[in-house]
Amino acid sequence: MNTSRPRTAWVSSALSIVLALLVILPIVVLLSDAVGTYSRVALPPSSLLSRLTGNSIGLAVGAALVATLIGGAQALLLTQRAGWVLRVWRVIVVLPLAIPPYIVAMCTSALLRPRGLAERWLVEAGLSTWGSLPFAAFYGLPGGVIVLGCALAPMVYLPVAAALERRSSTIDDAARVYGLGHFTAFVRLTLPVVVPAAAGAAALVACYAIGEYGVPALFRIPTLSTAIYSRYGGSADRSGAALLSIPLIIGAAFLLQIADRGAPRTTDRTPADWRPFPWRAGGSRAIHGVLVMGSMVPLLLPLSVLAYFLQLPDRHGFGTVDSQRLVAAAFQSLGLALATATLATLASLAPALALRTGGRIGRFAARLCQYGNATPGIVVALAVVVATHTVAPWARAGVFPLLLALVLRTLPQSTTTTANALLPVAHRYHDVAQTLAMTPWQILTRVVLPVARPGVIAGWVLAAITTLKELPATMLLHPAGSDTLAVRIWMPAADGLYAAAALPAFVLVLLALVPLAVVTWYAPTTEAPRA
Amino acid sequence: MHRLRASLPFVFLLITVACSPAPRADRVVIYSGRSEAFVQPVLDAFAAAHPEITVDIKYGKNTELAALIAAEKSSPLADIFLTTDMLVPLGAVENGIFAETDIPGTAAIPAALRDSRGRWYSVTARGRVILYDTDLVTAAEVPQSMLAVTDPRWRGKVAFADASNGPFQAQVAGMMLLLGQERTTAWLQALVANDTHFLASATDLRTAVGNGEFAIGVANHYHYELQRREASGNHVGIVFPDQAADEMGVFLNSATVSIVAGAPHRSAAETFAAFLFTPEIQRLFADVNYEFPVVPGVTITSGATQIDDFRPAAVAMDRAASLAPTAISLMQAAGIP
Numbered sequence: 001m002n003t004s005r006p007r008t009a010w011v012s013s014a015l016s017i018v019l020a021l022l023v024i025l026p027i028v029v030l031l032s033d034a035v036g037t038y039s040r041v042a043l044p045p046s047s048l049l050s051r052l053t054g055n056s057i058g059l060a061v062g063a064a065l066v067a068t069l070i071g072g073a074q075a076l077l078l079t080q081r082a083g084w085v086l087r088v089w090r091v092i093v094v095l096p097l098a099i100p101p102y103i104v105a106m107c108t109s110a111l112l113r114p115r116g117l118a119e120r121w122l123v124e125a126g127l128s129t130w131g132s133l134p135f136a137a138f139y140g141l142p143g144g145v146i147v148l149g150c151a152l153a154p155m156v157y158l159p160v161a162a163a164l165e166r167r168s169s170t171i172d173d174a175a176r177v178y179g180l181g182h183f184t185a186f187v188r189l190t191l192p193v194v195v196p197a198a199a200g201a202a203a204l205v206a207c208y209a210i211g212e213y214g215v216p217a218l219f220r221i222p223t224l225s226t227a228i229y230s231r232y233g234g235s236a237d238r239s240g241a242a243l244l245s246i247p248l249i250i251g252a253a254f255l256l257q258i259a260d261r262g263a264p265r266t267t268d269r270t271p272a273d274w275r276p277f278p279w280r281a282g283g284s285r286a287i288h289g290v291l292v293m294g295s296m297v298p299l300l301l302p303l304s305v306l307a308y309f310l311q312l313p314d315r316h317g318f319g320t321v322d323s324q325r326l327v328a329a330a331f332q333s334l335g336l337a338l339a340t341a342t343l344a345t346l347a348s349l350a351p352a353l354a355l356r357t358g359g360r361i362g363r364f365a366a367r368l369c370q371y372g373n374a375t376p377g378i379v380v381a382l383a384v385v386v387a388t389h390t391v392a393p394w395a396r397a398g399v400f401p402l403l404l405a406l407v408l409r410t411l412p413q414s415t416t417t418t419a420n421a422l423l424p425v426a427h428r429y430h431d432v433a434q435t436l437a438m439t440p441w442q443i444l445t446r447v448v449l450p451v452a453r454p455g456v457i458a459g460w461v462l463a464a465i466t467t468l469k470e471l472p473a474t475m476l477l478h479p480a481g482s483d484t485l486a487v488r489i490w491m492p493a494a495d496g497l498y499a500a501a502a503l504p505a506f507v508l509v510l511l512a513l514v515p516l517a518v519v520t521w522y523a524p525t526t527e528a529p530r531a
Numbered sequence: 532m533h534r535l536r537a538s539l540p541f542v543f544l545l546i547t548v549a550c551s552p553a554p555r556a557d558r559v560v561i562y563s564g565r566s567e568a569f570v571q572p573v574l575d576a577f578a579a580a581h582p583e584i585t586v587d588i589k590y591g592k593n594t595e596l597a598a599l600i601a602a603e604k605s606s607p608l609a610d611i612f613l614t615t616d617m618l619v620p621l622g623a624v625e626n627g628i629f630a631e632t633d634i635p636g637t638a639a640i641p642a643a644l645r646d647s648r649g650r651w652y653s654v655t656a657r658g659r660v661i662l663y664d665t666d667l668v669t670a671a672e673v674p675q676s677m678l679a680v681t682d683p684r685w686r687g688k689v690a691f692a693d694a695s696n697g698p699f700q701a702q703v704a705g706m707m708l709l710l711g712q713e714r715t716t717a718w719l720q721a722l723v724a725n726d727t728h729f730l731a732s733a734t735d736l737r738t739a740v741g742n743g744e745f746a747i748g749v750a751n752h753y754h755y756e757l758q759r760r761e762a763s764g765n766h767v768g769i770v771f772p773d774q775a776a777d778e779m780g781v782f783l784n785s786a787t788v789s790i791v792a793g794a795p796h797r798s799a800a801e802t803f804a805a806f807l808f809t810p811e812i813q814r815l816f817a818d819v820n821y822e823f824p825v826v827p828g829v830t831i832t833s834g835a836t837q838i839d840d841f842r843p844a845a846v847a848m849d850r851a852a853s854l855a856p857t858a859i860s861l862m863q864a865a866g867i868p
Contacts, residue, residue, distance in 0.1 A: 048866050114744050120763070136744070217731045222693075222868035226731065229695075378595060385602040393606050476599055480560045480609070481587025491567050491590055496734030500568075 011440075013362025015350035020368035023408055026375050026383035027249060031242065053247065056223040058141050059148065059216060060206035060251075066149020067205045071156025072198050073291055076190075078157075079164045089292050090161070091520045096298040097154045097462075098512035100469040100486075102214030103505050104151045104298065106493055107305035109218050112138045117308065144219035148209055150298040155208070156201040162420075163197035164190070203258035210251055211376065214471070224248050228376050229472075245376060256370055303509070309502035329483040330507050333468055336399070336484060337511075340406040341414075341464035345456060347407065348414035353448075355419045366419075370412040377472030381405050385477070402477035409473055410463045417462055421455020422448065454522075461519045465512045485511075558585045559799040562600060563613040564593035565786055569820045570613065576815060577806055584799050593619040593697060600628050600791060610800035612789045613654075616697030617644075618704070620651035620787050621852030629789040634801065636808035640825045643848060644785055653785035654807050655822035656838060657751045659702050660781065661770040662737065662758070667746045668768075676773050677706075680747060681721035688746040690736050691722065693729040694862040698751055702782045704851040704858040705844055709779050712861070719865035729867050741767050751784070756821035756835050771841040780844035785825065786816075 074093045078086055096104075111117045114135040122128040137143070175185045216223045228244045351366035358366065384405040388396050395401070433443045449456070474486045485508040492500035563570055567590055574586055589596070593614045600609055601623070612629070614620060620629065629650040637645060637652050644653035661680065663673045667688075674680050680689050692699045706715045730736045733750055737757065740748035741764035755769040773779040788807055790800045806812055813824040817831045823838035824830070830837055 048863060048868065051866075052868070114742060220728070220730060222729075227868060382598055382602050385599060389603060389605050396603070396606060397608055475591055476595055478589065479587075480562070480589040481585075487590070494732070494734070495566050495568055496732070496738060497568065 009353065009357040009359070009362065012350040012353035013358040013365065016354040016358070016362055016365035016369060019347060019351060019411065020365040023369050023411060025387065026380045026408070029379070029383040029386065031246070052222055052224045052227050052244075055141065055216070055221050056210050056225065056248075056251075059144055059212075059221060059223055060209040060255075062141065062145030063148040063152060063209040064202040064206040066145055067152045067156045068198050068202045070150060070153040070295075071158075071201065072160055072194065074153070074157045074295060075160035075164060076194070077287070077291055079161050087521065089295070091517050092299065093157055093292075093295045094154045094520045095513060095516060096151055098465060098516045099151065099299070099302050099509050100214075100471070101148060101151045101212060102218075102471065102493075103306075103489070103509065104147055104302050105215045105218040106498065106501070106505075107302040108143075108147050109138075110309070110498055111301070111305050112143075114138070117305070139220045141219075141221055144215050144221050147219070148212060148215045149205075151215075152205045152208060153298070155205050156198060159197045159201045160194055163193050200259045203255045207252050207255040207259065210248060210255075213376075225376070229378065245379065249375065256367075260367070303506075306502045306506050306509070309499045310506065312499045325483065326488065326504060326507065329485050329488045329504065330511065332478075332482055333485040333508070334511060336403065336406065336474075337464040337467040339403060340410055340467040341460050343403070343407045344410040344414040344463050345418065345460045347411060348418040348459075351411075351415045352418035352422055353444075355415070356422050366415065369415045377405075377409060377470070378476065380408055381473040381476045384408070384473075398479055402474065402479070405473040405477055406467050406470060409470055410466055413466055414459055414463045417459025418452075418456055421452040421459060423455075458519050461515045465516055468508060468512050557583050557796075557799060558587060559610050559796050559803050560608060561586060561588040561611040561613060561803070562596040562609045563588055563590050564596055564619070565613050565615045566590060569816075572819050573807070573812060573816055576812060577803060580806065581802060584802065586803070597623050597628075601626055604628055604792075607791050607793045607795065609791045610794035610796045611803055612791055613786065614789075615786045616701065617651075617653065617785045617787055617848055618697050618701050618852050618855050620646070620789050621849060622855060624650050628792055630792045630794065630797075632790050632801065632804070634808065635805045636826065639827050640808075641827075644783075644825050651787045651789040652804075652808075653825045654788050655813075655817045655820070656783050656785040656825055657698075657753055657822050658771060658781040658783055658838075658841065658843070659698060660750065660752045660755065661772050662740045662748045662750055662755050663768045663770070664740055664743050664746055665766045665768045666743055670768060673768065673770055674747065674772070675770060675775075676778055677702075677749070678718060678773075680727075680749065681718060681725050683725065685725065685747055687726040687728075689722075689725065690728045690730055690739055690745040690748040691867075692733060692736060692750070693731055694859060694867045695731070696733070698782075698784045699749075700855055700858050700862070701784050701848075701851060703862055704854040705782050705846040706779070707854050707858060707861075708846055708851060709844065712857075715858075716861055716865065719861060719867065723866045737767070738764060741765055752836060753821040769836075771836070773844070774842055780842045782846065783843045786822070 071093075078090050078093065109116070112135060116135065116138075119128065119133065119135050122133065171189055175189055180188070210223070211225055213225050213229050217226050217229075224244055224247060228248070348369075351369040354362035354366040384401050385396075388401045388404070392400075433447050438446065468485070471486050471490060474484050475490060478484050478487060485504050488504035489501045489508065492498070570588070570590075574588065577584075577586060589609075591599075593616050596612065597614075597619050600607070600612060603609070604626070612620070623629070624646065632649040634649065634652060637649075640652060644656060645651065659677075661674060661677070674682065674685070694700070703715060703719070706718065710718075728745065730739070733754060736745075736748050736750055737754040738761075739745050740750075741758040741761060743764075743766075752769065752771070755767055758767045759765050771781050773781065788804055790797070790804060794800050807816060808826055810826065810829050813826045813829040814832060816822070817824045817829075821831065821835045
């Protein structure tokens with residue numbers, strides 16, 4: 001380890017501080033709202049507050065558990081051998097990421113709610129009568145937990161699989177030499193790798209779940225997050241919403257700390273010493289089959305329901321989709337997604353480098369860049385509007401405010417993916433490069449970025465997909481007269497016109513699915529040559 | 532080749548920026564809390580009548596768009612604000628975000644349905660009613676008063692909107708005026724104590740009542756008209772409540788239009804606003820959602836209830852609006868999410 005920090009570290013730390021200020025701007029606006037109006041706000045009664053908090057925690061913990069069980073099991077099963085079949089499955093288990101949770105919730109609700117499609121089919125087939133099966137159990141915490149947990153399972157699968165594949169197989173060779181059984185080797189060697197990665201990922205899932213609006217709203221679970229949106233939607237007075245956001249932000253900050261502990265620090269893996277990890281479970285083929293088939297459900301269920309809605313005749317005439325408008329919206333969405341992903345990825349280089357090489361202040365600023373996740377989207381959107389109108393009124397029209405809001409919403413994720421992409425660039429690369437008398441800029445462009453490139457590109461695609469799925473900021477800030485797919489989906493869905501929402505939803509899912517499949521297929525962690 | 536590939540994202544960025552709409556002279560920018568299905572027919576008619584004016588519209592929730600207009604106050608982008616809840620413009624007039632106007636064709640609108648200084652006008656009105664599932668409840672059993680839905684026989688069988696719902700807030704504010712705060716609070720607490728369900732979406736509510744998930748639901752009158760026209764789950768009935776002489780009457784609310792203060796396209800905005808009060812458009816705007824036209828003499832053609840068919844509650848909406856923040860706190864304090 002070099003004693004003097006590379007100059008890039010100073011630059012990246014300074015840039016991180018600027019970005020961190022931008023990211024916390026909406027939170028400051030939010031808090032000043034809360035403080036400024038505290039005197040005239042009736043705090044929600046403690047009974048309601050504790051119910052909301054309880055539901056938020058229940059949803060977050062439950063979704064994290066379900067996602068960890070599914071994603072963790074998938075990672076253990078799918079990383080044990082190589083081969084193209086497994087490679088296909090590895091793509092399939094990640095694909096639910098392409099479907100926004102609000103579409104999953106909309107489709108599940110249409111299928112499983114009382115008198116929904118499933119009950120209707122059963123009744124029409126003579127297998128049941130109306131109301132005799134407990135479809136009403138669909139609503140409430142258990143349903144929400146299962147749907148959200150399944151939708152977010154890839155968030156656990158990806159880092160756990162990466163952790164399993166990153167570890168050197170020489171450890172297992174050593175274990176075999178010392179005569180450890182499979183079970184003992186699993187408990188003593190594999191679990192210590194899986195647990196921190198899974199715990200970190202579970203914390204991220206929980207963080208996402210407490211901020212989620214669509215799923216709890218559809219499942220009729222009042223949470224802190226739905227209460228915040230209903231207060232923003234319910235009165236011009238935002239102080240109540242601001243107050244409710246504070247526990248949300250504290251919770252998220254706490255969860256991100258846990259996630260950070262679970263995140264990989266460094267790796268000494270060189271590509272040549274990796275090979276498929278030989279973990280064998282007894283009777284694994286049956287488990288394998290069931291689990292892997294189960295992995296298709298979160299993907300096929302929403303897609304089938306959307307397909308069903310697509311072929312429905314439209315009764316009210318509201319569902320007639322203006323194809324020209326849809327194509328325009330698709331291009332607008334795609335353009336925004338690519339622009340946001342590019343800007344967010346470029347911006348994330350600074351905090352990511354600061355996280356890896358910066359000093360304490362730089363690392364702290366970089367952490368702040370990851371906290372934007374916890375701020376409700378509408379808060380970010382309104383803060384950006386106020387800031388633009390004050391600082392740069394010439395940029396207030398058009399796409400700029402939306403782009404800025406989307407970048408702020410995506411930056412936390414991009415910072416994480418870019419920082420992970422920089423992992424293989426161990427400090428010794430720096431030292432070697434400095435010995436070769438390269439300038440910091442040369443180190444960055446000739447050493448760091450080329451090594452990190454696959455991960456950065458994957459992060460870029462993920463950022464684009466996240467932007468495609470974003471709803472609250474896009475809804476409020478898209479320029480009047482130009483639509484995005486998210487808007488085209490939300491508008492009819494809010495009126496219950498699912499048939500009209502189905503086609504734009506289908507297009508959005510396809511736009512996200514294809515690049516996600518490609519990136520996962522070429523993921524850098526798979527298919528290294530056997531030693 | 533490598534360079535080309537690396538620059539692709541920037542090309543997309545440029546395309547995105549270039550695609551954002553350029554300012555035009557004959558243009559009107561609308562922020563609409565009323566959803567597309569119920570606005571697009573009017574926009575189509577406007578395009579036919581005024582081909583020289585381009586309409587650019589952004590849809591969203593009433594209060595979020597009001598917050599956006601307030602945030603843009605220093606240099607407004609919107610010309611017209613359409614809402615589905617009278618409380619929204621009433622609550623925002625003091626911010627100075629709406630222009631004072633005198634829209635042609637609005638003089639005959641009842642005074643309770645427009646602002647005396649022309650900062651907002653009702654375009655169509657709707658009533659707060661009781662829906663019921665006709666398979667579960669007979670017309671004889673169904674409560675005839677809002678105060679009766681807290682009866683223990685309906686425990687767990689009633690659905691309301693949640694505390695974010697504008698018409699529900701307006702109803703509670705109106706009840707505070709007519710019954711006093713104490714009785715209103717007691718009624719709210721009785722609702723919660725009776726295991727009433729509070730749903731986030733009005734569409735969810737009417738579908739749920741139509742499908743027998745709840746025996747009774749409180750919603751706007753057009754939700755009945757929409758639900759009974761659904762392919763399934765259409766066994767719904769309607770009660771215009773509190774019609775006895777000593778009772779409250781039906782709470783009215785309305786969809787409104789305002790011109791934004793400092794609107795960049797003021798004259799086009801006035802043309803659009805005036806267009807909404809021509810008899811054909813009044814009928815069209817009401818017909819698409821089975822609402823009541825506000826210009827006297829215009830009746831809806833769809834064969835639904837007319838505004839003269841029931842007795843409305845005698846509530847001054849500006850006074851109700853000033854009570855709205857208290858109403859919301861009462862609802863939340865009672866435990867309504």
